[in-house]
Amino acid sequence: MATITPLVPQLSPKTPLHAPKLTCVKSLAASADLTSIPSNYTYSASPIEPAASDPEDSIPVIDFSLLTSGDPDQRSKIIQDLGKACKDWGFFMVINHGVSKSLMKAVIEASNDFFNLTEEEKQEFDGKHVMDPIRCGTSYNARLDKVFFWRDFLKVVVHPEFNFPDKPTGFSELALEYCKRTRELARELLKGVSKSLGLEECYIEKTLDLDSSLQIFVANLYPPCPQPELAMGMPPHSDHGLLSLLAQNEIGGLQLQHNGKWVNVNAIPNSFLVNTGDHLEILSNGKYKSILHRAVVNNKVTRISLAIANGPSLDTIVSPAPELVNNESHQTQATYIPMKYKEYLEFQQSNVLDGKSCLDRVKLTLVKSLAESGGLTSIPSDYAYSTNSIQPAASDPEEHSIPVIDFSMLTSGDLDQRSKMIQDLGRACEDWGGFMLINHGVPESLVKAVMESCKEFFNLTEEEKREFEGKHVFDPIKCGTSLHGRQDKVLVWRDFLKVIVHPEFRFPHKPAGFSELALEFCQKTRKLVRELLKGISENLGFEECYIEKTLDLDSGFQLFAANLYPPCPQPELTIGIPPHSDHGLLTILGQNEIGGLQVQHNEKWVDVNILPNSFFINTGDHLEILSNGKYKSLVHQAVVNNKATRISLAIANGPSLDTIVGPAAELVNNESHPAAYIPMKFKEYLELQQSNPLGSKTSLDRVRV
Structure with missing residues (x-):
């Protein structure tokens, strides 16, 4: 019943032409001289994966007549099957559903007649806003899509108020009957879903106000494509709402993702294909996952599909059911932020379609929220860091005594004192790559006040912090979790705020x-x-001002990074920040009174017990580059504990973004001391480091000769 297909289509070596302007795909496909697709329809691809024939890949089938059966045992069994299908697949086929084959066929034929209207006739139903009751168009969101999809569509809001095009004749009447029948079907299925979750039968119906529920009728047309291996009908995405019911003509093309592989859906005749939506995932607190699915195209015949999306009422605020959160049966925290369904729908429909990007926006992703949830006794599996990487710190304080630099002597008018301190500073950079700085002149009261403000920032609600999310490396303000957010393969036990504060100062207003x-x-x-x-x-x-002038420190890059490490129930299994070195020249680190910083010295990890009112300073990659390797950037990590929250404040200081940093010419001798690093613009290095997984000196290794 299910076969495995490539994760994405395979690219052809042909170079297609570019379409002069966007038109409906039906007209494009009907062009007599079309032998290749325009370049703006070319979808990206990766290598083909082998097919799989494991029988466990059979798509679940739900017999609707048993769900509505008067036999309690039959009904109980099918409810269990329904729950298992939602949990394991997020998808199932419904047979014996009671919607007549003749009605399904008539609606598909009427949809075909609609797409056969002239472009001028269809323009009447264009629609502009995502909430317009009738919208006809092409691709997904043609105004924003960078790559167009091989699909024309008609979208109509049919409930709580029925709207519909008046062409072709009879289409509206057929659609009214069809939508009514499928809405009844969806409500019966949701009663079974409610029971499978351990809720009352009418829980979803009442809680999400299904009497005023949103129902959208979507007809999709996928004409033959001359290069189907290059194009995509619909990209991978999940649906908004609760359940989507899909019917199609006899042409396949729907694929869904199961256990990381794409599965062809070969529909049973006269069945509905049903997939779970984002709001069922939210309501179930993640027990039932909305499924990623897509539509592929072919080069022979037109495929028409009808998708009926069924959701809550527009004004319903959807959140995890309280009955599924933190009680005797469910020792888990709420993992989604409550959000009005209308706002979610507008957000999804107004943006580029991209996997589960909308659902990710309402996930409680910050470690602080996770740590503060009641009943958390173990960490989620995606925070489990390799235990081989978390090594015990060295315990001999004499052997591993971290250097201390007295800043007051460095700025002293006593030349001998200054000369001695410069020697100590050089030795610390060369032997350790780090040191503690005392008598630095920054008032203790200021340090404490900034630390307290960092704490207040992290105490803002997730909705308030979302304003400062940021996406790109050079976004001036970025707030998030882990290293690169949810895309990290292994998440680390840290929330952060990063702000570029020089050469131009920006900062959150809260x-x-x-x-x-x-x-x-x-x-x-x-x-x-x-x-x-x-x-x-x-x-x-x-000379004293060599680095200052050579690296243009008047326009130097300065980054303010506040890190929050909440208590962790299994600190031995996770990490705050993995081993890494810093970009730039020098990083200044302060913290509250909770330790957690470890540095690598002579291949051992050393706990850094920062002296009161001191800073810990570590050398960065660009000081190593400038010194041609005489000074080494320091590899360090942050570990976590199960008792108290640690807050650290790291101020990274680097050259100007446009400075090309290479070994100082004065330190390079082609015979005895050749250049050990390739010159590279600081901005490019920063992008490289911040856009890739953090790992020891992986970025620095990229510029070694």
Whole structure:
């Protein structure tokens, strides 16, 4: 019943022409001279995966007549099967559903007649806004789609108020009957779904106000495509709402993702194909997953599908059912943010269709929320870090005594004191790549105030913090979790706020006063770093202002990063930040009174017990590059604990973004000391490091000769 197909279509070596303008695909496909698709219909691809024939890949079949049977045992068994299908697949076929074959066929034929109307006739039903009751068009969201899809569509809101095109004759009457019957079918299925979740039979019906439910009629036309291996009918996506019921003419093309593989859906004659939607996943608190599915095309015949999406009422705020959260039967936290269905729908329909990107927006993804949920006794599996990587710290404090630099002596008018401190600074950079800085002149009260404001920021609601999410490496303000958010293969036990504060200062406007404190703190730490770099310049045998001038520190890049590490029920299984080195020159780190920083020294991990009112300073990759390897950037990591929240504040200081950093010419001798690193613009290095998985010195290794 199910066969495995490639994850994405295979690309052809042919180079297609570019379409002069967007038109409906039906007209494009009907062009007599069309032998290749326009380039703006070319969908990206990856290698083909082998087919699988494992019988466990059989798609579930639900006999609707047994669900409505008067036999309690039959009904109980089919409810169990329904729940298993929702949990394991998010998809099933419904047979014996009571909707006549003749009605299904008539609606499909009427849909075909609609698509056969002239383009001028169909323009009457164009629609502009996502909530317009009737919309006819092509692709998905043609205004935003970078790649167009080989599909024309008609979308009509048919409930709670019935709307429909008045052409072709009789279409509206057929659709009214069809939508009424499928709505009744969906409500009966949802009664069974409610029971399978351990809820009352009418729970979903009442809670989500299905008397005023949104129902959308969607007809899709996929004409023959001259290069089906290049195009896509609909990209991988999940549906909004609760259940979508799909029927089609006798031409296949629906594929769904199961256990990481794409499965062809070969429909049983006169059956409905039913998939779970995002709001059933939300209501069930993730027990039932909305399914990723897509539509592929062929080069021989036209496929028509009818998708009837059934959701809550538009004004319903959908959230995990309280009965499924934190009680005797369900020791789990709510993992989705409540959101009005109308707002979710507008968001999804107004953006590019992309997997489960909309559902990800309402997931409670921050570690703080996870840690504070009641009953959390173990970490989710996607936070389980390789235990081989979490090694015990070295325990001999004498052997691993971290250098201490007294900043007041570095800026002292006593030349002997300054000279001695510059030697100590150089030795710390060369032997350790890090040191503790005391008597640095930044008021303790300011450090504490900034730390307290960081805590207040992390205490904002997820909705408030969402304003500062950011997506790109160079977005000036980014708030999130882990390293790169939910796309990390293994998540780390950290929430963060990253802000670019120089050469231009930006900052969140919440909480009150945070921005002003951060501005003062960043100005003082920037001056501190420039003084340290003067000492480092001298230690390397340069003029005092060599680094300052060569790397354009007047326009130097400064990044403010606040990190939150909440208590973790299994700290031995996860990590706050994995081993890595920092970009830039010097990073200044402060923290509340909770430890967790470890540095690598002589191939052992050393706990950093920061002295009161001191900063820990570590060298970055670009100081290693500039010194041609004399100073090594420090590999460090953050571990977590099960008792108290740790907050750290890291201020990264680098060259200007446009500076090309390579080994200092004065330190390079082609015979005895050849250049060990390839020159690279700092901005490009930063993009490379921040866009890839964090791992020791993986980015630095890319520029080694």
